[in-house]
Amino acid sequence: MALPDGAFGADAQAGRQKARQCQTCHGIDGIARIPIAPHIAGENDIYLITQLKAFRSGKRTHEIMSVIAENLSDEDIADLAAWYASIEIKATIPE
Helix, strand or coil: CCCCCCCCCCCHHHHHHHHHHCHHHHCCCCCCCCCCCCCCCCCCHHHHHHHHHHHHHCCCCCCCHHHHHCCCCHHHHHHHHHHHHHCCCCCCCCC
C-alpha cells in the first residue's frame, strides 16, 4: 500500500506546536470545541494527511479548512497528523 508523502518521519511534538492554529475548532487535544467540527484525536495519521491535502488542493472544500490548509506544507501536514494520531482515546461501551 502506498502511503501519502510525509507519513514517515513526522514530528508529533512539532505538530503539537503547529496545532495551536487548530485548537479553536478541534482543540489542542483533538476534541472538537464547536458542534460543526469533528473530533480528530486518535484519528489515523494517513487519514488526516489525506484530508488535509485534499483541503489544500481544493479537492475537498470547507470555508474554514480550505483557507487554513492552503498555507500548510507537507511537513506541517505530516506533523499535525502525527500529533493528533498520537493522542489516545478510550471508548467505553455502556452495559
